[in-house]
Amino acid sequence: MQPGRTPSHTLRRALKVALVAPLIACASSSGEINVATPPGELPALILPGGLLSDGTKPAQRHERSGRSVVETRESSEGAASPKAAGGLVAASPQPTSYALVIGIENYRDVPAATGARADAESFAAVMQTTLGLPGENVRVLLDDRASRSDINKEMRWLTANVPAGGRVYFYYSGHGAPEPTKGISYIVPYDGDPSYLSDTALPMSDVIKGLEGTKAKEVVAFADSCFSGAGGRSVLPEGTRPLVRVAKTKAAGRVSLLAASTGAEISGPSPDGDGGLFTHHLLEAIGTGAADIDGDGQISLGELSEWVSPRVTREAKRDNREQHPELTVGSKVGSADDLIIGWGYAR
DSSP states (O other): OOTTOOHHHHHHHHHHHHOSSOOOOOOOOOSOOOOOSOGGGSOTTTSOGGGOOSOSSOOOEEEEOSSOEEEEOOOSSOSSOOBBGGGOBOOOOOTTEEEEEEEOOSOSSSOOOTTHHHHHHHHHHHHHHTSOOOGGGEEEEEGGGOOHHHHHHHHHHHHHHSOTTOEEEEEEESOEEEOTTTOOEEEOOTTOOGGGHHHHSEEHHHHHHHHHTSSOSEEEEEEEOOOSSSSSSBOOOTTOOOOSOOOOOOOOTTEEEEESSOTTSOOOBOTTSSSBHHHHHHHHHHHSOTTOTTOSSEEEHHHHHHHHHHHHHHHHHHTTSOOOOEEEOOTTTOOTTTSEEEEOOOO
16 A cells, blocks of 8 residues: 555545446446355345356456446455455346436535545446446436436436336435425535525435336435535525524335435545545445445345444544434335345355
């Protein structure tokens, strides 16, 4: 390791290498599928029987877009999950999963959300490299390509393309804002104005409703933002004081939401300052398989929350602030322990 570089900084730079630029479209891949967990224990909607293979090593997988390449390599020993580009590991592919990834750092009319673009690029890399989503199933909106109309358009794309029984991952990194009188939480698009939220921004409840409107069996949403108006990744109209209480966003029946903080807190930066603290640990948890707490080769939503939350809270306290990631599970999902985020992590 070079002098002056922390392990987290190295991981962040490696993730940036894994995704050189936005992943807009790429050709579908083929090859054997690595399944470390017995087929009967895998969610059938993601890996139907016809997609399973008897092989224990994944074939080399190349996923290309117009400006990026993600590669995975075979493991010669089988003792650990196959190493992929950027130091990530490759779990079992999820060919019927879709992802909408949004990262807005440089806004048209409000201060920058430092590191939000890199957060989104890195999350998209984990979706393709570790979870094996086909490139054409991943949509990435960054900065000025993440206007209100752009986001609405891609939400409609999910509704039109996600098959019955599939899965949706939604990720947002950028500013949030509270409506000053009612405390309604909004995500702020590139062209959003905190003084005219109803006209220029998107209520988080509407985003959840839109995700619920897809044909997916389940939706897993992540938000590295905050809605308190107290600073960090949160903005208010000029002259307005931060709110003490913000209405909690409720998850819909098939939608589960893991948010970076509670409604009255700030979503702060990672120790290296390259992105959000929440996303830093989220990427590590999924991308390296670290959140496989019980070592069974798969990561449940419950394990993911249990691994990420205390680390975020502990590091936020070192920065003299409070940040508690908040998990809300949809009523039709069941237990967070039953929703498997990734599987096929070799141990």
